[in-house]
Structure formats: structure tokens, C-alpha cells
Amino acid sequence: MSPKTAFAILAVATVALMATASAPSPIYPIYQERWHFSTTLLTVIFTVYVAGLLGALLTVGSLSDHIGRRPVLVAAFLVAATSTALFWTANGPAALITARLAQGVASGTAMSALAAGLLDFAPRARPHLGATLTAVGTSLGMATGAGAVGLLSQWTPRPDFYVFPVLTLMFLGLAAVSCLLPQARVRRVPAWAAVRPRLRLETHARPQFWASVPSTIAGWAATGLFLALVPSLVREELHLKFASAGGLTIAVLYIAVTVGGIWSTHRSARGAVILGAALMTGGAATLALSLEMDSIQEFAAGSFAVGLGIGLTFNGNLRSIGNVTAPARRSQTFTIIYILSYASLSIPTLAAGIVAPSWGLEVTSHAFIGFVGTLSAGALACAVLFPLTRKSNSPT
Template sequence: MDQRFGRGAAFGLLVVVTVLLMASTSAPSPIYPLYLRRWGFSVTMLTVVFAVYVAGLVAALLTAGSLSDHLGRRPVLAGSLLVAAAGTAVFWTAGGVGSLVLARVVQGLATGTATGALAAGLVELSPADRPHRGPMATAVGTSFGLAAGGGVTGVLGQAGPRPDAVVFPVLTGAFVVLAALVLVIPETVVRRAVTPAALRPRIRVSRETRPEFFAAVPAIVAGWSVTGLFLALAPSLVRDVLHVRFAAAGGLFIAVLFLANSAGGLWAARHPARVATLRGAALLTLGAAVLAAALVFGAPAAFLGGSIIAGLGVGLTFTGTLRGISGATTARTRSEVFSAAYVVSYAALSLPSLAAGLAAPSWGLETTSYVYLAFVGVLSLSAALHASRRTTSGKELPCEPSPSRTAPPVSADSP
């Protein structure tokens, strides 16, 4: 197929792919209460449905996360998008909880395979004089997509009894179209042979990237744990603890968190990476406290405020940490390192929320949420203190990648 897209158009297309992939992962969340009533399963089973998505995603990251470093970005993304279409098609035709589990596993495999290629491709297609645009687009596109999926589906749930009959057919068709379009973007990687060792499950971070990578872990875990709380339990919390009966409320609170997340990502672009991470961790600490207070006093307005504060914190920390990690990578290992970062992210997204789902029948949803938010608050405070020490001690890589790391690679399509 002849190449038709320039680098700028290709960058925009990868942003659209990121947004829609993330939208498809949050779209089921506002529908979960409808599924609970439709098929009569428990809140614990609900968090299992949420967690199996992450299990499939992490499995793909561990095995296929670096595949695009070998095969190229285009074929890996096209295949991933077709698998994503299969996942939304299963949701579209779901007839019970077994279908939900299957759909979430397929979604996880698709997203996990695409994640490293998307993040690396956005870095490599960024303008040479604006290397921070790739990590920023990854972070903002991720959060905006999560906001769009939750918000749009929540509104559809208010408008009618079957939002799943609208949103999943649209996503299925969109993924098929995008799979064809990514085949005509510039290829940024020279193809290498894929050996069995390349697909062996592993998490690998190159030696030169490790200091920056491990410094980012506390902030990543804190931010994605908040994300997991909202995606898995926010609709139930809004309905059963805050007693908001507006059907779209759960999805709208998810949308608010991720819109604030997007704003935080854009805000982070105005600061050095270390400053963005520090401010984000401080806001996450405050946001967790406000969310807990909102549940104590049954105050939906305070919960809304806490969602905004926490969302800003997630956007700042995620963008700041991605920029720091990006600055310590090279094109040869970039998708592998980003895949490792997402393994940490999605483990933080799923494991605390799964633990909350298992604890909720014994402790109650409200008490479980207090413990969850205390965990996030302590971790966020730890991340803020750690970021503060790194800032004052000067143990920080440059906030932007060096020219030798970020100069656009020679396209594999070039003569």
C-alpha cells in the first residue's frame, strides 16, 4: 500500500487511535450497574470483570510489548486494532457475564499489544523541535479517551436502556477503519527478525533508563490506583454511598476525573518533568483526602471537587513521569521501556480495585473505599516527598530528551 500520510497527519492519527482505544476501555464502566440488574451478578464479580481486562493487557505487554521494535509500528497497530474490534463486537452481542469476561480479555490483549507501539510512535513522529509532544499526546490522549468513553456512555445510559447497543457497534466500525488507515502512515522502525526470545514474557528496562524509571514508580502507582477506583467502583459509589439517582452520574464523574486528567497533562507541558511530577503527587494527596471526606459526609459536590483535584494530579504525574522516561530511552528499546511502564500502570489500575471488590462484601463498599483512598493518599504523599528530594538534590535527568535521543529516526520507508 502506498504511503499517503505525512508525519503530522500520522501523529494526529495515532492520537485518535489512542483516544478511541482508551474510550473503549472505559465505555463499559457506566453500563456495569445495568449489567448487574440485567444478569444479577455481584460487585465482586464486577471487579473481576474489570481485572481480567488488565490481566489480558499485562500478558500482552509482557510478550508482545516490544514487538513493534522488531516488526515495525504499522503492522502491530493494525493487528491490535482488529483485535480491539473483535472485543467491542463481543460486548455488542453479550448475553451474560461470561461474554463480559471474554470481551474484557480480548480488549486487554489488543490494548496491551498496541500500547508500546503507540507511545513509541508518538515520540518518533513528534516535531524535532518539540520532543515533549509525544509523551504529552500519549498522556492527554489516554485521559481524554477514558473521559470520552465514560461520559458518552453515561449520557447514553440516561437517554435509553441499551447504551451498549449504540456505543459498541460504533467503536467496532471505527477500529476496522483505523486498522486500514495506520497502514499508510510513515514507518519509523527498520524491521528486525523476531526471535522466540523476543516474545518470552518479561519486563525489561535498559540500564541507562533504570534510574528514571524506578524513580517514577511511586507516582505512577498512586495515579493509576485512583483511575482504577473510578473505573471499577465510581458508579456504585455514586449510587449507593452518595445516593445520586441520576443514571448518568457515574459515567459523568468518570468523565470529570479524566477531563481533569487531560487538563493536568496539558498543564504539565508548561513545567519541567520533575516539577510536574511533584505538583501532581501533591494534588493526588489532596484529592484522595477530599474524596474520602465527600464519602464521609455524603457530599456529591465535594466528590466532584475531589475528582477534579485527583484528575489534575494524575495528569501531571503521568505526563511528568512519561517525559522523564522518554528522555532516558533510545529508539531501539523505546516501546519495550514504555511497555514496562504500562505494566506497572495497569497493575496499579487493577490489583487495588480487585482487592477492593473482594473486601467489599465483608467490609462494605463505603469502608472499603476509605481504606482504598488511604492507600492512595499515603502512596501519593510518598511520591511527593520523593520527587521533592530529587528536585532539591539535583538527581534528575534533563526534563527533555537530548537531541541525540529525539532526532526523528530515518523512516523505514525512506530510500
């Protein structure tokens, strides 16, 4: 298989993996009605995905640096097929928790290998394309999964019956095709050492990583809000009762993230972060105002602004960190980035689920949006006041 074909397969796999991660979100309100469980349990179902993902990242997240991208991806896609099969046959909240846990393990196993592989096989004439497709593919997949399932929910009360068989077959196909991926040169170590939790950033990458922390937390916390709570929020607070409303709202966010990721390629890494943080700050303020005014138009505008900001900052941060990371350390570096990202997505979301029964969904959402806006403003201030000198080439 040629590097060009391998690059295309990894790009498609990134979109597919992320589409599967967001696919259950529009179905959550249907599951709640079907099995009568609480919003708190809903956030538990959502965050158990992140528990599986983080566990996989901590143990096998950098494994592809040691044994190659191919075997890691084949195993990850087989686990992903298992998770979608579990969704297909789910008969209650316990089954959803099991399916989401398996889905998280699959995602955590594949993510760093996919991101590193896209950098490995990126065209020599366009070395930044790997980081760009990692960011854009992630958001495009999330938009596709949530949007398509949201529309399907409008037409049938059992969207899960149609979605998850297709996804199961898709991952089995990806596992088969991944057996043909070329193997890059790897660092051979004993098996126990390859899976031992070991998180270390190269000295070259540390300033860029720490500079990325505020915008990463803000952006991924915002995605947690949308994936876990927004389908219920638009139904109960903005009074959109049609079944596809939640999925389409998530799709708006991730379409904007995709646009922001593409837009960032026309700006410097620092310029992308500054513009993105400003958009997230303004978007969070617009979201808060839309809840006060019960305005779906303003909510959509705020969602789009926040999404643009997430795409700009995430892509800018990946570029600045990837540019100073040696190829043999890329998987481990992306593991650390994803651990921060998904911890930022899950911890605030779980906290919101815990307080929502006593605070109410609207007050909880205001607090969550305020948290995102404050961090975004802090990220903007840091990016403006403390510029970094970034190297253009990776160390060898």
C-alpha cells in the same frame, strides 16, 4: 503518508482506544441489574481486562521495535473490533469476561506501539509533543468514553446496543488506515525472540523509572477505583440515582487528568511530579471527607484534584523517562511503564472487590482512598527530597 498525518492518526487512535476501555464502566450497574451478579464478579470483569493487557504487554508489547509499528497496530485494531463486537452480542457475565479479555489483549498490543509511534513522528520543533499526547490522549479518551456512554445511559436502558456497533466500525476503519502508516527503521530479530518476555530498562532510564513508581501506583490505583467502583459508590453512598451519574463522575476525573497533562507541559518534569503528588494527596483527603459528609460537591472537587495530579505526574514521569531512552528501545520501555501502571490499577481494585461484600462499599472505598493518599504523600516526599539530574537528550 507524511509523518504529520501519521502523528495525527496515532493521536486519534490513542483517544479511541482509551475511550473504548472506559466505555463499559457506566454500563456496569445496568449489567448488574440485568443479569444479577455481585460486586465481586463486577471487579473480576473489570480486572480480566488488565490480565489480557498485561499478557499482551509481556509478549508482544515491544514487538513494534522489531517488526515496525504498522503491522502491530493493524493487528491490535482488528482484535479491538472483535472485542467490541463481543460486547455488542453479550448475553451474560461470561460473555462480558470474554469481551473484556479480548479488549485487554488489543490494548496491551497497541499501547506501546502507539506511544513509541507518537515519539517517532513527533514534530522536530516540538519533541515533547509525543509524550504529552500519549498522556493527554489517554485521559481524554477515558473521559470521552465514560462521559458519552454515561449520558447515553440516561436516555436508553440499552446503551450497549448503540455504542458497540459504532466502536466496531471505528476500529475496522483504523485498521484499514493503519496499513498506510510509514515504517520506521526496526531491529530485526528472529520471531521467537521478538515475543519472548524480556523486560529491561536501559541504565540511563533506571533512576527516572524508580523515582516514578510511587506516583504511578497512586495515580493508576485511583483510576481503578473510579472505573470499577465509583459508578456503584455514587449511586449507593452519595444517593445519585440518575443513570448517567457514574459515567459523568468518571468523566470529571479524566477531564482533570487531561487538564493536568496539558498543565504539565508548562513545568519541568520534576516540578510536574511534585505539584501532581501534592494535588493527589489533597484530593484523596477531600474524597474521604466527602463520603463522611455525603457531599457530591466535595466528591467532585476531590475527583478533580486527584485527576489533575494524575495528569501532572504521569506526563512528568513519561517525559523524564522518554528523554533518556534511545528510540530503538522506546517500545520496550513503555511496555515496562504500562505493566507497572496496569498492575497498579488492577491489583488494588480486585482486592477491593474481594473485601467489599464483608466490609461494605463505604468502608472499602475509605480504605482504597487512604491507600492512594498515603502513596501520593510518599511520592511527594520522594520528589522533594531526592531530586534527579535528568538528561535532556536521548542516548544514541
